Amino acid sequence: MAGKDYGVVIIRVLSGPLAGRTLSALGEVKIKPSGYKIGGEVSVDHQEHNRSFEPVPVVAMCDFSRGDVDWDALANARFDMTWEEPLANLIHYMTQAALVGEQQDSMKDGKSTGHEVQCTKPNYRKRAI
Numbered sequence: 158m159a160g161k162d163y164g165v166v167i168i169r170v171l172s173g174p175l176a177g178r179t180l181s182a183l184g185e186v187k188i189k190p191s192g193y194k195i196g197g198e199v200s201v202d203h204q205e206h207n208r209s210f211e212p213v214p215v216v217a218m219c220d221f222s223r224g225d226v227d228w229d230a231l232a233n234a235r236f237d238m239t240w241e242e243p244l245a246n247l248i249h250y251m252t253q254a255a256l257v258g259e260q261q262d263s264m265k266d267g268k269s270t271g272h273e274v275q276c277t278k279p280n281y282r283k284r285a286i
Contacts (some may be wrong), residue, residue, distance in 0.1 A: 165244050166219075173236030174227065183224035183268050188240065188249060189216040192278030214275035217251065223262050223269040232256045238274060241286065248286045251276040 168180040196209040217240055239250040254276040262273045 161176040165242065167241040167243065169239045169241070170231075171237040171239065173234040174230035175236065179223065179225070180226065182219040183222055184220050186217065186240065188218075188247070189213075190281060190283060191215075192281065212278070215251065215278055215281040216273050216275050217249070218273045221272060222265045224267070224272045228256070228260055228269065232260075243286070247283060247284050250282045250284075252280040253277070254280070
C-alpha cells in the first residue's frame with residue numbers, strides 16, 4: 158500500500174486515573190507489537206545458524222502534548238489504553254499497561270517526551286475496525 162498515509166493515531170485511556178481522556182501525540186507513534194526479540198548467532202566455522210527468542214514487553218512510544226495531563230498519576234498506575242489508526246483501519250488494545258521511561262517536558266514546544274507504554278504480549282491485541 159505504497160503512498161497511503163498512516164499518520165493519524167487516536168490514543169484513548171480506558172481505565173486508571175486518566176480514564177476517559179484522549180491523549181494527543183506529537184510526531185510519530187511507533188509500536189513494537191511482537192512481544193519478543195529474535196537474536197541470531199552463527200558457529201565459528203559458519204556451518205550452523207541458530208536463532209534465539211527473548212520475551213520482551215509490547216511497547217508503544219511517542220511524544221505527547223504536555224497539556225494538563227497528570228503524568229505522575231499515570232506513572233503510578235496500571236491502565237487500559239487503545240491506539241486507533243483510522244486511516245489504516247486498525248486498533249491496538251493494551252490492557253494492564255504501564256508507563257515507563259524518564260519524562261522530560263519542553264517549555265519551548267509543549268512536548269512531553271521519554272514515555273513508553275508497555276504491556277505483556279497476552280495483554281495486547283490488534284484488530285481491524
